[in-house]
Amino acid sequence: MRRSWLAASLLALSSTALAQTAAPAPLSELSQAVNIPYEQFTLPNGLRVIVSTDRKAPIVAVSVWYNVGSKMEPKGKTGYAHLFEHLMFNGSENAPGDFFKPLQEIGATDVNGTTWFDRTNYFETVPTPALERALFLESDRMGHFLGAVTQENLKNQIGVVQNEKRQGDNQPFGLVEYAQLKALIPADHPYGHSTIGSMADLDAASLDDVKGWFRQHYGPNNAVLVLAGDIDVPTAKRLVTKYFGDIPKGPQQGPVVAPVPTPAQRIDEVMKDRVATTRIYRTWVVPGLNDPDAVPLDIAASVLGGLSSSRLDNALVRGDKSAVRVSAELQQFAQISFFDVQVDVAPGVDVAEEGRKLDRLIADYIANGPTADEVLRSATRDVAGRTAALESVGGFGGKAVTLAEGSLYSNDPGFYNKQLAAYAAATPAQVRAAMQKWLSRPMLALVVEPGPRGAYEESKSVAGPSGFAPAYYHKPGEAPVTFAPPAVVDRSQLPPVGPIPNLDFPTVERAKLSNGIELVYAQRTATPITRMVVSFDAGNAADPADKLGLQSLTLSLLDEGTKTRSSIQIAEEEERLGANIGAGTSTDRTSVSLFALSPNLQPSVELLADILRNPAFAPAEVERLRKQQLVSIVSEMTQPGGLAQRTLLPVLFGRDHPYGRPTSGLGDAAVVEQLKRDELIDFHRAWIRPDKATIFIVSDQPLAKVRGVLDAALGDWKGEGAPGTKAFTAAVPPAQPRIILVDRPDSPQSLIYSGEVTSLKGRDELLPYIAANDVLGGNFLSRLNTDIRETKGWSYGVNGSFRRLLNGVPYIVSAPVQADRTGDSVAAMQADIRAFLTTEGITPEEKERTILGFVRELPGSFETGSDVLGGMQNNVLYGRPDDYYDTIASRYRALTAPEMDKAIRSVIDPSKFVWVVVGDAKAVKPQLDRLGLPVEVKTVPQRTAQGEK
Structure with missing residues (x-):
């Protein structure tokens, strides 16, 4: 199924409920689950500390967010914030060597760091008895870092960052962001260059440059520390004061002036790239996340191209089939955002006419706005997404991230609640007014079409002469800029790690439906969520050797219409329930998964059952999804990873072996072009059937209740005809180095x-x-x-x-x-x-x-x-x-x-x-x-x- 988690899985309520499905829970009930209790305090040196207690597991998320991103970089020093993200993993004065070593020793998970326009953050989730060591490490790189920076590791990390840049640039559409920023943002604007920086600026970075950068930006008064999980406030105060309290303040970071720029007129550009199909972009610069119009604009983007039943999906993908993929999103930052629309043009369609059609659709939408139902579904998507995020205390999007973002960008850890209220209260008139205010302005109309790229500019600086500091770059203030004084704690050795108990994996229970399908169940009560996977003994290995791609096309059609629901009806029903149903394969198994808000479990399972049991394989839908799969095959062959997979596995296993095929399962274009509808029906009958299924469930609801819901929807499901079989008779060929x-x-x-x-x-x-x-x-x-x-x-x-x-x-x-x-x-x-x-x-x-x-x-x-x-x-x-x-x-x-x-x-x-x-x-x-x-x-x-x- 083509809908992704971010674009479609956490979608919302609709007033057009189908008669055969139980009514979804009201938005007010669902939003009550979105709550992150927290307390906060500030050390005398200015370090803001936020504590959220969550005792569901013996782990603590440690997340340090610095108010420094690429928008603070002066000309000639682009990429410094990101470079420092890397350098600060290379060890500190009292913990030399890669930080990954002591973090691995304590069993840290979700270990990473990221940099973007507005911030740099470092995070890890650690067992509770190892918290003290994690705080030692984070405090040491905040207050005892510069003595560990050497010319050798600077040179090395410059090389690593440059290869990260090459890796991104090497992908299809990998140069688009540079073109967007150049066209839409003035060169001297804080957001006017990419966070990755330029090769030349990175090459020119000296040891003195990077030490000066650290002194200016990484003081405790320029940071937020969040501890979320198995921790309380008294313990947090004691430990944070112990390890961070002696670090002196740094220069006070002043405000960055970053007005929303407006191009003088519409900008039309064409780029060539090694891509599978032409992509049309429409991009506006709009206000940042603290602006009152941010939530209405996010809803506007969701309705236009973010919901699975979005305006553009229904008009261009399902409607006249002139596009194979569409999207619209609001990419939000602290002070500006990008409203971005993308359309991948279908084969044979006139690109210029598709662009004009897109502009007409957007203009009509701006003039008339969304419906109340569309606004409500978008709001419910936001509620469901936040509910899902609460499962994690840390990582890239858990509780710690939500609290840190609110504190750093909005001076309010609970800012998410204000956003939630804004989504719930949004009206079509507000959305329409925000669009008319911001999307009636000039924008970038970019087209990326297949063709050879221009010369890759490996070392040209995008930032101008080194040393020129624009107005938004702040000189150090009066605060002392020195190494930290001798610590109160002993920093000559890492703190000991207390006893860490063995994992207590949730108790697994088993049951069966009336037709014999086995249920494998575990209970998790932290959030009102039910996740389940219906796993079938199929996988990519089930594709017939002469029909590679058959399974992928079959699965993509499951949610594109059943005997009683159209493709659009299925999409809208998922949205109204806040559910996500998706199909996928590994090499040995095929799975259809369900994410459900537990108050909506029954209607979500009913929808899942209909998709599993009654796909219509409507001829028009078969042709539409066939074209999409053919484009995906060509796209895979433009990507380095896709080419590598398609080359190595057939060599290692042999083309006749079930494992000698690309792991994507997309198959061969020549085969997919000729697949018949009856072959899809036959594959579904042979493989997507109860006697090949096991259902795995993790839910806050008891097994008896979940089993009852599943039995009502699937208990009478019976297979038809003979089940499919996989043949592993082909021998693996001898190695040929x-x-x-x-x-x-x-x-x-x-x-x-x-x-x-x-x-x-x-x-x-x-x-x-x-x-x-x-x-x-x-x-x-x-x-x-x-x-x-x-x-x-x-x-x-x-x-x-x-x-x-x-x-x-x-x-x-x-x-x-x-x-x-x-x-x-x-x-x-x-x-x-x-x-x-x-x-x-x-x-x-x-x-x-x-x-x-x-x-x-x-x-x-x-x-x-x-x-x-x-x-x-x-x-x-x-x-x-x-x-x-x-x-x-x-x-x-x-x-x-x-x-x-x-x-x-x-x-x-x-x-x-x-x-x-x-x-x-x-x-x-x-x-x-x-x-x-x-x-x-x-x-x-x-x-x-x-x-x-």
Whole structure:
């Protein structure tokens, strides 16, 4: 199913309820679930601290938000905020080396940092007994950092950031943001350049420059600390005062002046890129999130192209089928926002006419506004999204994030409640007035069409002469700018970690429906949410070898009409319920999932049952979704990752093997073009049936109630005809080590994708192999990532992993690297793997860190209902007992370094690796020719949705 979580899953109420479905709960009832209790205090040095107590698990989210982003960067110093995000993971004066090491040792999960226009943040979720160590680390990089910054790690992280930039730029549509900012924002405006910065500015960054940047921006008075989870205010005050209280204030950050710019007139531009189909953009600059018009504009975008039943979806995708994908969103920042509309034009459609049609639709919408029903559905989407976010205390979007954003951007941790009230009170007149005020202004009309890109500007600065400081760049104030005085606490060693209990995985219960479908259930009562997955024994391996793509097309049609509901009716009903129903596949399983607000469980399950049992496969819908899948296939072949997957897996397993096909399941264009409606019906009958199904459930509702609802909707479901079977008769071909170079011209980066098929099977006990690989390639601190990223600076990240499939387990290494270091990177990884598997095995320190990390991260790994749902599915798929995760800690602790070495050395042989490189052959092939392996060059014709170019 094509609808994504953000765009469609958390959608809302409608006044046009279908007669056969129970009425949804009122918005007022649903919104009561959105509540984050908190208290706050401020240290004498200005550090704002917010505490939210949530005792559902023995974990605490630690989130530090600094009021520094790319909008504070002067000309000639673009990218500094993001560069510092990286540098501050490289250790501090009292905790040298990568911060990931001590964080792994304490079992931290959701460890990351991000930078954007308005902020830089660092966050991790840790077991409660490890909180003190996490606070030590965060306080040390706030108050004891500059002495740890060296020229060596500065140079290295500049290389890493530049490769992150190349990695993003290398994707289809990867240069669009630069064009949007250049066209819409004046060059001297705080939001006038991309957060990633320019290559030249990064190259020119000196040690003195970055130390000065730190002194100006990273004081405690310029930060917010949020602690959410198994913590109370007295404990927080004691620990935060202990570790942060001695850090002196920094310069006081003044306000950044960032008015909403308006172009003098409409800007029409055309770009070329290696894309599958033409994309039309319409982009306006509008006010930031604190403006009274922000919520009405967000609702406007949702109704236009965010809801699954949006105006543009119904008119252009479902209606005249002139587009294969549409979207509209309000990308909100503190002081400005971007109202962005996108339309992917269908093959054969006149692009200019599609643009004019889009402009007419938008103009009519601005003039007349949304309906009351559309506004209400958008408001309910917001409520449902916030309810789902409350499952997490931290990470990218949990309670800590919500409180920190409110505090930093709006000086109010509870700002989310004001937003919620604004959504609930919004009227069509308010939305229409906001659109007429802001969207009647000039905008950027950008078209990106298939074709060769222009020359990639690797080192041109976008920021002008270095050293010029515009008005919004603030000089240090009178506050002292010094290193922190000797700490009250002993910083000569990390604080000890208290005893961390083993994971107590939720009790798993089982039941059956009247027709024998097994239910696997666990209860989680923290939020009024029910998640379930109907898992079928199918997967990509169920696609017939001569019909690749059949399953994908079948699944995409499930929610595009049943015998009693049209495609639009299904979309609107999901929205009114705040539900999300989505289908997807792994290699071995096919799943149809449901997210439901528990007050709306019964009607949500009724809708799910109708989609599962009664898809109509209407001929017009079949043709529409076929075209969309064909565009997706072409799009996959424009992406480095898609090309790598399509190349390596058929080589490793053989094209006749069920695993020798791309993991996307999109299939072959020639096959998809010829699929008949009857073949879709037959596939559904053979595979989406009760005797192949297991239903996994995590809910705040008791099993008896959930079973009753499911039995009423699915208990009488019976399969028709013979069930489908998968054939694993094709033998895996002998390894043929070589390099396959997939020519992707003008790529600033190469994607290296390599591996072999091991002797393992999915139901083998893989713990020793996974633990050993954590040291080799499975972790940020792994040998491969440390060498290629952290030491050499040639990549944004390298990963090696066992792909756990039931009937075969390949080991695959993935490494996007800068183009001029492609051959060197292959050679370095070959040497790293050989050394690890022979003379340089796992050290005692690596073993200890790895095992401690695996054991201690277990509580944080199963924080949410979706985490538990995934664990239950894995246990059933791999034939493990329901209490497997309760015993896993003792299994990890029993491992020794020699056992781990022996395990991984018995299944990986780098001399058998096939190396796929997706990159610019003219730049890369001479490097690969020197490696001593045969090099095959594979040319991929540039294709668009209209055909070859």
